[in-house]
Amino acid sequence: DQQVKQNSPSLSVQEGRISILNCDYTNSMFDYFLWYKKYPAEGPTFLISISSIKDKNEDGRFTVFLNKSAKHLSLHIVPSQPGDSAVYFCASPLIASYGKLTFGQGTILTVHP
Amino acid sequence: DAMVIQNPRYQVTQFGKPVTLSCSQTLNHNVMYWYQQKSSQAPKLLFHYYDKDFNNEADTPDNFQSRRPNTSFCFLDIRSPGLGDAAMYLCATSRTGGIGEQYFGPGTRLTVT
Numbered sequence: 001d002q003q004v005k006q007n008s009p010s011l012s013v014q015e016g017r018i019s020i021l022n023c024d025y026t027n028s029m030f031d032y033f034l035w036y037k038k039y040p041a042e043g044p045t046f047l048i049s050i051s052s053i054k055d056k057n058e059d060g061r062f063t064v065f066l067n068k069s070a071k072h073l074s075l076h077i078v079p080s081q082p083g084d085s086a087v088y089f090c091a092s093p094l095i096a097s098y099g100k101l102t103f104g105q106g107t108i109l110t111v112h113p
Numbered sequence: 114d115a116m117v118i119q120n121p122r123y124q125v126t127q128f129g130k131p132v133t134l135s136c137s138q139t140l141n142h143n144v145m146y147w148y149q150q151k152s153s154q155a156p157k158l159l160f161h162y163y164d165k166d167f168n169n170e171a172d173t174p175d176n177f178q179s180r181r182p183n184t185s186f187c188f189l190d191i192r193s194p195g196l197g198d199a200a201m202y203l204c205a206t207s208r209t210g211g212i213g214e215q216y217f218g219p220g221t222r223l224t225v226t
Contacts, residue, residue, distance in 0.1 A: 099213065
């Protein structure tokens with residue numbers, strides 16, 4: 001049972017345009033969400049997070065939106081750059097389990113020059 | 114300036130031959146995690162240590178064991194690897210295990226022949 005789902009395996013975007021990566025979750029206990037970015041041959045690195053008390057968090061070119069009623073979050077990258085090409089995972093920690101992360105399957109973002 | 118180090122980066126073992134993967138951290142974090150990621154799937158938690166306390170996920174096969182001899186090091190032992198154990202193994206750390214971000218190593222890609 002996939003509690004965090006990223007339904008788009010891949011996304012291709014032109015440099016300078018907006019990239020929108022989507023994530024859905026089913027577990028109502030999730031109240032904090034993180035986005036990780038992963039380059040080939042490297043481990044995931046933290047990108048941005050959002051708490052359920054907010055509906056938006058912004059950090060430079062990256063903005064995460066949370067719609068609790070729809071159990072949906074999205075990551076917006078504006079403007080997209082070729083260096084953003086990577087796999088993006090959304091994840092949620094279970095505080096009761098020492099922060100155990102439940103990950104989505106990931107979305108491969110390719111930004112074309 | 115490495116923070117979470119995994120050795121080796123690539124490991125080839127034979128079916129049924131025990132193998133040990135290594136993780137070390139320079140962050141002095143309390144919690145260390147081992148995730149398994151199979152191709153095109155979400156990383157899945159196998160177990161974690163909070164200090165010396167070991168916590169196994171319910172669906173982690175008995176074939177997988179772990180040791181944490183001190184704060185800095187954590188090992189993943191696979192007693193009798195099967196072909197289905199071929200995967201990327203990711204080690205991560207967290208300061209307290211709450212909602213804080215986890216820091217990942219680059220992973221060890223295990224091949225079973």
